[in-house]
Amino acid sequence: MIGFNARSAWTIYKQELMRAFRTVMQSIFAPVLTTTLYFVVFGAAIGSQMQGGMGGVNYGAFIVPGLLLLTLLGESTSNASFGIYMPRFTGAIYELLSAPVGVAETLVGFVGAAATKSLILAAIILITATAFVDYTIAHPILAVGYVILVSASFSLFGFILGIWADNFEKLSIVPMLILMPLTFLGGTFYSIDVLPEPWRSVALANPVVYLVNGLRWTFYGSSDVSIWLSLGLTLAFLAACVALIAYIFRTGWRLRS
């Protein structure tokens, strides 16, 4: 049976946002502080010593898109995974499962809220960054669109993670042991063009390279890989996540016994 109950979706969305503001120190301040420290250490302190910058851009400005993405990936994934995992863990998910709510309302609510939190963080981080580095955004509308796309994609990914995980360890394994290393090695702090072969080719196998470079292109109009390739891969990742979630809801995997 198809349909969409906007009020139900809004209720979930509102509840999830309130949960973030209930833990504002952890949800907002902590990631902003961490990213700010990166700007101070790598952007202002080390970056000021790097003559010529990176890829023709001042080094402090060069790392802004990468650091923004580092936060976006981690926070989108964590927020969405905790959002759905906690009711599963406490048993409170019975209310969602017994409500007249389908996959669309659930995604708009949980994933929408997780993505919104990430976007709020992104805005705060970008504003904070202006205090430490000079940067410009060549294509601001595209940058906003790309940030929204990445936030939504990784919130969907986090939602899947939250359904897959059956303990807290699994919940943190993916962001800590997979996403963060891939992001660090994905050109956040450097252009992959500076890598010697075969490491440059190896780096191209890292999917985060395309995300970082996609966002960097919207900032500076140039990147290590094509913007269209970045955009295409991100959209494909989004579509794969949506398809997997649709399958999860259809089969009830890890949700309904």
Place this chain on the structure above:
Amino acid sequence: MAFCTCEHIYAAMEPILDIRGLTKTYPGGLTALDAVDLQIRQGEIFALLGPNGAGKTTLIGAVCGLVRPTGGEIYAFGENMREHWRGLRARIGLVPQELATDMFEPVLRSVRHSRGLFGLPADPDRIEEILRSLSLWDKRDAQIRNLSGGMKRRVLIAKAMAHDPDLLFLDEPTAGVDVELRRDMWKQIAEMRARGTTVILTTHYIEEAEEMADRVGIIRQGKIVMVDEKDAMMKRLGRTEARVTLSQPLTQLPDGLSGRSVTLSDDGLTLCYRGGDGAGQGKAEVAELTKTLTRSGIDYVAIETHESSLEDIFVDLVENGGGRAAA
């Protein structure tokens, strides 16, 4: 002029919930529900009794969308749940067995959330009415985690009532609450029924079913063993037991007592009666027994009588398959 009894009215109405051949077999091979057929009538309080692991919670879960059945069909309000789940779920409420909710939320916000989740617009007056009826209004701003166990259970009831369901499932609603609060909740449930809500409850407390239910269903190993009007079940399976201790031993039953469900103990000092229908016939027969003894000049020093309760019937059905009650 012909009078129409409640039973006749119920019989004429379409069941509010019609479960046909419902089966749930888990991947490990455990069959929690085995071709369950069950019809629930509009406006009744139905008590589903069964030992742990009998399938009570699985049955509720299957209706409410928490469990995916492996066979059978569920019709609610005349429509197939599989096809019309969205509209039907909006009319069904569930109070789970576990105290499962976001414990950091204040009571009022949590109950409002439940109403919104079911797609209804905010209605502060109705929410206040629900909270007041459950004595929660004074606690509306308290975090749920700071409430007592009984109060937390009331919050779950309030959340389930927030969308004014026509059919409400209460899974062990009074588990772990004290006697006073339990009686208070019985009152609340009776009030829900008075407002037109059909209530299905599972319970371990037989007295709860005895006190509130119109009909009782007994489930064992995933199968419905019996469904009947509570009073009819008591009448049909209820028994009176009496033990008459004699002052002098007898060698055989007096003539007037043969064929009256009376046996004589081996030592000849006790007459045991077991019979009746759970609706007074047994008591009358015990009185007749004592009169016969008096007329026969047989002296007795003590009489003990015991009416079987719903609990006796339940235990008998679950442990002995109803053999003792039916004997």
